[in-house]
Amino acid sequence: MEKASLSLMTNTTSSNIDPKVKQTNASSCLPDSSRGGPETVIVPVLFGLIFLLGMVGNTLVLVVLGRLRPGRRPSRSATNIFILNLSIADFSFLIFCVPFQATIYSLPEWVFGAFFCKWVHYLAMATMLVSIFTLVAMSVDRYIAVVHAKRSLCIRSKRNATMGVAVIWVLSLLFAIPVAQHQALVSGHFQAPNSSFCWEQWAGNSVAKQIYKVTILVVGYLLPLMLITCCYAKVLYHLHKKVKNISRTSVRSKRKTAQTVLLVVAVFLISWLPHHIITMWAEFGHFPLNNISFTFRIISHCLAYGNSCINPIIYAFLSENFRKACRQVFSCKLLLPPAPAQKLVRIRMENFSTTHSTTNV
Structure with a gap:
């Protein structure tokens, strides 16, 4: 959100702002904690429900993808590698954001110390970027699989996918460094000297702050x-214009693909638009501090956190x-008779692979 802003403190302050304004902004993060308002x-x-x-x-995604093959060996297709990384990033993002943000609304001050003030915000920003970059990588993976199917086997290798995940983590950790540098524990405010x-x-x-936020x-x-x-969009164009199969099943599959694509983009x-509106508004304008803006902040939190809840549904459970595979894994865990080995599902997780041209990737 910038994660420091969205994910945790909803912090719109800067070091050169008048202390009175800073305290007002702090109150906007913890508006009624001292008065015991209903939002606390x-x-x-x-x-907690989102978390x-x-x-x-x-x-569930991590468990299922980790126990797909006989002998409990994980499936290591390129797409599964991206989905595993997405689930790890979303899982981590929720851990580093939601519990700490919940305390911001219910407690009158930051109670986790200087170390967590700095590193929780840093890791929240990094995991947010990992999640977003992974979504981009998955869209590129789908594009290559569908539009360039003949060359996709060599491009979409496990090695390339693993390297892509490594690059995603390195870039995300680097982009988040300014958060660790500039997030600090402040005390001794004249209106709250003991907080x-x-x-x-x-x-x-x-x-520099504005450049970073725009970046x-x-x-x-x-x-x-x-x-x-x-x-x-390229995937949809290819499926609707290039694929010659016009059977009723193919038409239904293409329609479902279009709906899924629109869902992903929407x-x-x-999920992220309200957060960035608040960030830019606070940085380049005058973000009002009132009940409406406070509600807008809460909505931005819920939408951003909700994105990490919806990703498993879109990219796995659909x-x-x-x-x-999920039924297969948990039937084994419940000690039910497992499916014959030759019929075990080899999950491909190729999103939008609903036509013949994409299922053979």
Whole structure:
């Protein structure tokens, strides 16, 4: 969100802002904790539900993909590698964001110390970027698999997928470094001398802060949105214009593919838009501090966290093969008779592989 902003403190302050404004902004993060407002209960409960849903969904994906083959060996297709990485990133993002953010709304100060103030925000930003970059990689993977099917086997190798995941993590950790550098524990405020707050401290360098926030907007939202949209648009064009199979089944499959693509793009667009609106508004304008803006902040949190809950549904549970594999895995865990080895599902997780041209990738 910038993660420091969205994910945790919703921090719109900078070090050169008047302390009174800083305290107001802190109050906007913890608006009524001292007065025991309803949000001190409602918001943590709401975040708790999102957290539980995201943990369950991503854990199921990790368990199923890790126990697909006889002998409990994980399936290592290129697409599965990306989906495993997406689930790990979303799982980590929820852990580093939701519990800490819930305490922000229910407690009057930051109670986790200087180390967590710095590194929780850093890891939250990094895992957010890993999740987004992985979604981009998966869209490129689908584009290659469908549009360049003949060359896809050599391009979409396990080795290349693993290297892609490594590059994603390195870039994300590098982009998040300024968060670790400029997030600090501040205490001794004249209105709350005995309280500590986790704030961004840019040492008066507002230009550098603005450049960083715009960079995150471009790298973490606008560019990924453009790439995801372009890749899936190419996939749809190929399926509807190039594939000659016009059977009724093919028509239904293409329609389902189009619906799934629109869902993917819409979810990404809506999930992250409010956060970036708040970030840019606070940085380049005057973000109001009132009940409406406070509600908008909560909505931005819920949508961003919800993205990590919806990803497992879109990229895993909408796949019929994944659902079969899920039933297979948990039937074994419940000590039910396992399916014959020759009939074990080899899940491919190729999103949108609903026509003959894509299932043979």
